Amino acid sequence: MSKRIAVITSGGDAPGMNACLRAIVLTAHRFHHTVIGFKHGYNGLINDEKIEFTISHVQHIIQVGGTILKSARCTEFTTPSGLDTAVDTLIANEIDCLIVIGGDGSLRGLEKISQVWQGQTIGIPGTIDNDLSGSDNTIGYQTAIDTALDSIDKIRDTADAFERIFLIEVMGRHAGFIALASAVASGAEQALFPESIEDPHLELESIVQHVESLRKLKGKSSFIMVIAEHLWPGGVNDLAETLTNQIGIECRPCILGHIQRGGAPVAYDRILATKLGAYAVECFEHGETRVMVGEINAKQVTTCLSETFNVQKQLDPYLVKVQQDLFDIVKTLDAP
Numbered sequence: 001m002s003k004r005i006a007v008i009t010s011g012g013d014a015p016g017m018n019a020c021l022r023a024i025v026l027t028a029h030r031f032h033h034t035v036i037g038f039k040h041g042y043n044g045l046i047n048d049e050k051i052e053f054t055i056s057h058v059q060h061i062i063q064v065g066g067t068i069l070k071s072a073r074c075t076e077f078t079t080p081s082g083l084d085t086a087v088d089t090l091i092a093n094e095i096d097c098l099i100v101i102g103g104d105g106s107l108r109g110l111e112k113i114s115q116v117w118q119g120q121t122i123g124i125p126g127t128i129d130n131d132l133s134g135s136d137n138t139i140g141y142q143t144a145i146d147t148a149l150d151s152i153d154k155i156r157d158t159a160d161a162f163e164r165i166f167l168i169e170v171m172g173r174h175a176g177f178i179a180l181a182s183a184v185a186s187g188a189e190q191a192l193f194p195e196s197i198e199d200p201h202l203e204l205e206s207i208v209q210h211v212e213s214l215r216k217l218k219g220k221s222s223f224i225m226v227i228a229e230h231l232w233p234g235g236v237n238d239l240a241e242t243l244t245n246q247i248g249i250e251c252r253p254c255i256l257g258h259i260q261r262g263g264a265p266v267a268y269d270r271i272l273a274t275k276l277g278a279y280a281v282e283c284f285e286h287g288e289t290r291v292m293v294g295e296i297n298a299k300q301v302t303t304c305l306s307e308t309f310n311v312q313k314q315l316d317p318y319l320v321k322v323q324q325d326l327f328d329i330v331k332t333l334d335a336p
């Protein structure tokens with residue numbers, strides 16, 4: 001029987017969201033279902049702003065960054081009346097299933113809807129931050145790493161030429177996935193991320209010591225420190241100034257910012273987005289609800305929605321060890 005699936009892209013856009021929309025529309029077509037896209041995240045549900053997808057809408061978008069549905073954050077939806085209005089829209093449009101592609105906040109919103117609405121609810125992890133449990137990778141994360149890496153490599157060229165110290169801030173909200181991965185892949189001398197630092201101010205001394213010891217060992221050479229956003233009170237500019245004063249050598253800050261959200265999705269994200277979009281529709285067919293689809297160890301899985309944002313996803317402990325322990329030549333010299 002033909003059914004009606006609603007879809008939104010919500011929160012920070014992520015490369016691969018379009019690939020995911022394409023997969024949802026193509027798979028739904030195969031089952032003779034209609035897909036209604038609501039625009040601008042949860043705002044689209046509140047304002048009943050929508051398009052009925054045809055196959056031609058999703059042609060040739062697999063390679064395009066951003067999201068053709070537009071994305072947004074929506075404060076009104078977090079109020080009881082905003083939630084009610086969104087649910088009224090779902091009912092008025094005779095929607096059987098709502099699929100939300102977004103990060104942890106977006107899936108928290110979906111969980112709220114599922115508490116008061118009878119239809120099926122399915123989340124798809126779409127965020128560059130990779131901070132959702134229930135999937136090894138979120139859609140957009142691998143592209144964001146490559147984008148950050150491309151910039152860090154370029155900064156290394158000029159850092160080498162001037163034998164300078166650079167502090168590079170990457171995104172990740174309150175998780176260190178992009179920071180750790182881009183630091184390892186760029187051969188950064190140091191990485192600071194929330195999972196490895198309890199109180200930044202207490203760590204200042206060890207940060208200073210690390211820079212000074214490495215400079216003593218290697219002589220004047222470039223030094224790259226990758227730092228997760230929101231880590232340092234006052235931000236990376238403040239940390240660069242503090243370090244400059246403490247070490248007596250000029251440290252240059254660089255905030256990579258929204259460049260990390262843009263660009264064509266890498267192959268991995270296109271394929272992950274395609275699989276998860278198709279799988280979400282299959283899960284709808286099988287009657288699943290209040291779940292997020294994901295991929296763990298190359299297998300498609302579903303995880304209870306609330307678990308995806310309540311259980312903190314861990315960084316790869318071996319990668320942390322490699323970055324912070326095995327590759328640290330200061331520690332090698334200190335070792336007995």
Ligand SMILES: Nc1ncnc2c1ncn2[C@@H]1O[C@H](COP(=O)(O)OP(=O)(O)OP(=O)(O)O)[C@@H](O)[C@H]1O
Nearest residue numbers: 011012073074077078102103104105106108109127
């Ligand atoms: N606790 C919540 N209850 C209801 N709705 C929420 C909640 N948290 C977030 N939302 C809704 O989801 C939207 C997106 O959430 P948020 O801004 O946290 O981004 P996100 O989905 O986590 O993506 P990203 O972290 O990649 O930017 C919010 O603007 C709001 O409308």
Ligand SMILES: O=P(O)(O)OC[C@H]1O[C@](O)(CO)[C@@H](O)[C@@H]1O
Nearest residue numbers: 011012013127128129171172173
């Ligand atoms: O574009 P905005 O609303 O400033 O959001 C930035 C945030 O979004 C994210 O990019 C995730 O999409 C976070 O890494 C970052 O903290």
